[in-house]
Amino acid sequence: MSRTLSYREALHDAHFQALSEDPRVFLVGEDVNCYGGTYAVSKGLADHFGADRVIDAPLSESGFVGAGIGAAMGGLRPIVEVMTVNFSLLALDQIVNAAATLRHMSGGQISVPLVIRMAMGAGRQLAAQHSHSLEGWYAHVPGLRVVAPATVADARGMLLTALADPDPVIIFEHVGLLALTDELPDDAGAVEIDHAAVRREGSDVSLITWGGNLPKALEAARQLEAAGISAEVLDLRTLRPLDDAAIVASVSKTHRAVVIDEMWKTGSFAAEVCTRIMEQAFFELDAPLRRVCSAEVPIPYARHMELAALPSVEQIVQAATEIARHE
Amino acid sequence: MSTLPDQARCHALYRQMLRIRRFEERCGELYKQQKIRGFLHLYIGEEAIATGVIDRLEPRDVISATYREHGHALVRGVSMRAIMAEMYGKVAGCSRGRGGSMHLFDVQRGFLGGHAIVGAGLPIAVGLAMARKRLDQGAISVCFFGEGAAAEGEFHEALNLAALWELPVLFVCENNGYAMGTALARSESQTDIHLKAQAYKIRAEVVDGMDVLAVDEAAQRAISAIRADLKPYFLECRTYRFRPHSMFDPELYREQAEVSEWKKKDPLLTFRAQCETAGLLDEAAVQAMEQEIASEIEDAVQFSEQAEWEAESDLLKDVYTPRGAP
Ligand SMILES: Cc1ncc(C[n+]2csc(CCOP(=O)(O)OP(=O)(O)O)c2C)c(N)n1
Ligand SMILES: [Mg+2]
Numbered sequence: 001m002s003r004t005l006s007y008r009e010a011l012h013d014a015h016f017q018a019l020s021e022d023p024r025v026f027l028v029g030e031d032v033n034c035y036g037g038t039y040a041v042s043k044g045l046a047d048h049f050g051a052d053r054v055i056d057a058p059l060s061e062s063g064f065v066g067a068g069i070g071a072a073m074g075g076l077r078p079i080v081e082v083m084t085v086n087f088s089l090l091a092l093d094q095i096v097n098a099a100a101t102l103r104h105m106s107g108g109q110i111s112v113p114l115v116i117r118m119a120m121g122a123g124r125q126l127a128a129q130h131s132h133s134l135e136g137w138y139a140h141v142p143g144l145r146v147v148a149p150a151t152v153a154d155a156r157g158m159l160l161t162a163l164a165d166p167d168p169v170i171i172f173e174h175v176g177l178l179a180l181t182d183e184l185p186d187d188a189g190a191v192e193i194d195h196a197a198v199r200r201e202g203s204d205v206s207l208i209t210w211g212g213n214l215p216k217a218l219e220a221a222r223q224l225e226a227a228g229i230s231a232e233v234l235d236l237r238t239l240r241p242l243d244d245a246a247i248v249a250s251v252s253k254t255h256r257a258v259v260i261d262e263m264w265k266t267g268s269f270a271a272e273v274c275t276r277i278m279e280q281a282f283f284e285l286d287a288p289l290r291r292v293c294s295a296e297v298p299i300p301y302a303r304h305m306e307l308a309a310l311p312s313v314e315q316i317v318q319a320a321t322e323i324a325r326h327e
Numbered sequence: 328m329s330t331l332p333d334q335a336r337c338h339a340l341y342r343q344m345l346r347i348r349r350f351e352e353r354c355g356e357l358y359k360q361q362k363i364r365g366f367l368h369l370y371i372g373e374e375a376i377a378t379g380v381i382d383r384l385e386p387r388d389v390i391s392a393t394y395r396e397h398g399h400a401l402v403r404g405v406s407m408r409a410i411m412a413e414m415y416g417k418v419a420g421c422s423r424g425r426g427g428s429m430h431l432f433d434v435q436r437g438f439l440g441g442h443a444i445v446g447a448g449l450p451i452a453v454g455l456a457m458a459r460k461r462l463d464q465g466a467i468s469v470c471f472f473g474e475g476a477a478a479e480g481e482f483h484e485a486l487n488l489a490a491l492w493e494l495p496v497l498f499v500c501e502n503n504g505y506a507m508g509t510a511l512a513r514s515e516s517q518t519d520i521h522l523k524a525q526a527y528k529i530r531a532e533v534v535d536g537m538d539v540l541a542v543d544e545a546a547q548r549a550i551s552a553i554r555a556d557l558k559p560y561f562l563e564c565r566t567y568r569f570r571p572h573s574m575f576d577p578e579l580y581r582e583q584a585e586v587s588e589w590k591k592k593d594p595l596l597t598f599r600a601q602c603e604t605a606g607l608l609d610e611a612a613v614q615a616m617e618q619e620i621a622s623e624i625e626d627a628v629q630f631s632e633q634a635e636w637e638a639e640s641d642l643l644k645d646v647y648t649p650r651g652a653p
């Protein structure tokens with residue numbers, strides 16, 4: 001049996017399952033309980049599991065992320081929700097200087113089995129302080145694992161796998177995906193988080209992306225097909241550690257690639273992906289690599305300016321078309 | 328209750344509060360019509376605070392506030408047209424359409440944001456005070472923020488710095504009892520916020536934030552004390568927001584009865600009644616104000632409707648200061 005559910009519901013169900021299966025698991029974050037969850041992911045969970053397992057935190061990101069680290073070191077399995085990635089900057093010290101380093105600094109004596117979830121991404125006219133894509137910053141840091149569910153199945157399954165991981169895992173949930181729906185089997189559950197996934201097979205060009213830009217890449221692939229170009233869409237899923245083999249395999253097949261990333265182009269995660277292709281598959285390439293990233297500007301409020309700043313289907317189609325024609 | 332000032336001042340205070348109220352009611356409607364987008368946080372119920380404090384400032388003073396700052400900008404004299412156009416996302420807006428409702432700026436009027444990271448405005452206000460103190464002795468930096476900020480480290484760091492470095496900052500905590508859905512008692516072990524300021528040796532008092540005269544008096548006390556010795560002062564104004572946190576809030580966390588109870592203390596209603604009893608305000612005067620304000624709002628809406636969209640080719644503008652500019 002199967003049923004249709006949204007990305008948001010899938011996240012909710014994953015929390016329900018995690019809280020049911022392991023008494024060490026708890027969820028903490030701003031407004032996860034009484035408010036009903038900023039994005040309604042945790043709505044109703046406290047009614048079922050109680051306020052000491054679905055914990056409203058005061059506005060103190062560094063404090064409650066740090067507490068999550070301590071709780072994880074002490075034997076619990078916290079899920080820390082940081083409302084959105086922009087607010088995680090107040091907790092950057094705890095994440096980068098503590099969560100990521102404790103295992104190493106202690107000579108392997110300590111593990112930090114912590115899951116941090118963050119909403120992210122632009123597209124809702126929330127302007128320059130509420131629209132960030134910074135997953136590449138976190139993917140920069142050894143000691144962390146970084147995942148970006150782009151499908152309903154991954155939203156349903158990645159949390160459970162992340163909780164089973166002995167080290168800190170950060171899950172980026174793009175707000176543009178929350179309303180996405182898909183049909184999942186009733187027994188849908190944990191998914192592996194070690195590999196990228198080909199979301200659409202193709203032979204002429206690889207569109208490589210993750211998270212919130214997967215729908216744009218898929219739409220671009222449909223439009224390219226109509227124009228006679230066969231695009232393969234690769235969803236990276238996990239940004240650290242990166243599945244190099246999947247990237248190389250796709251590029252070795254298509255010999256061309258466009259990397260789509262909502263980060264700003266300078267120092268983007270797309271830059272890392274392109275470099276790996278250059279290092280590992282340079283002689284497979286028939287055309288220069290292309291990146292479609294956000295424009296180098298804080299995200300503007302006005303709708304048309306915001307759209308102009310973000311990667312678009314048209315830009316992806318254009319970049320793919322240009323390199324597909326390249327001999 | 329405080330004693331009433333003269334009639335002209337009573338009218339000015341009432342008119343200012345009414346202006347904020349009507350402006351924001353219109354903003355709420357425009358949001359439903361999708362003219363205003365993104366996040367919109369209304370100040371309705373809290374008007375007495377911005378009105379009472381900002382009115383006592385001088386042009387050389389500077390103000391910083393949060394995302395709930397339309398009222399503050401209006402009282403400070405940022406034009407209603409420029410505020411409305413900003414919310415429309417038009418280039419004629421006070422932040423050229425780049426900021427929206429949460430990021431109103433008008434440097435000419437010393438209105439320096441519009442900060443939407445909770446707590447982040449306080450250290451910035453401390454720095455502004457350093458600059459004011461060195462460049463214009465006697466000028467002060469006023470910082471508005473919600474009680475939710477008191478849980479952030481930056482609140483504590485900023486208070487300590489302001490006290491330690493003896494800086495002319497007026498901290499105005501708009502304690503409306505909730506940070507989104509989190510009631511104060513569910514987020515603070517010590518709910519008397521002003522005591523936290525006292526712990527940093529900052530002069531601090533609690534003010535009835537629903538009473539514009541109480542705010543006005545406290546602001547005068549605080550401002551003259553700061554101008555005299557250039558040291559910080561802290562006002563905890565107890566208030567209530569009548570509307571949801573933003574336009575997305577289903578308000579699951581509070582009872583309608585609580586909202587109704589606070590609405591009895593509506594700063595416009597209570598102040599109007601007080602003035603009427605004293606014979607300082609009547610229906611005709613209020614009607615005249617309503618009409619003036621309605622036409623000011625209508626003008627701002629028409630202006631915003633007709634204003635231009637910024638050209639897309641300007642997308643990369645204002646990321647850096649042009650070289651050679653001051
Ligand atoms: C650092 C940070 N964390 C979370 C948020 C999300 N957020 C926006 S407003 C708000 C509540 C703030 O409450 P308060 O400071 O009391 O101000 P009020 O909205 O009541 O005026 C929260 C949690 C934020 N903007 N900044
Ligand atoms: Mg508040």
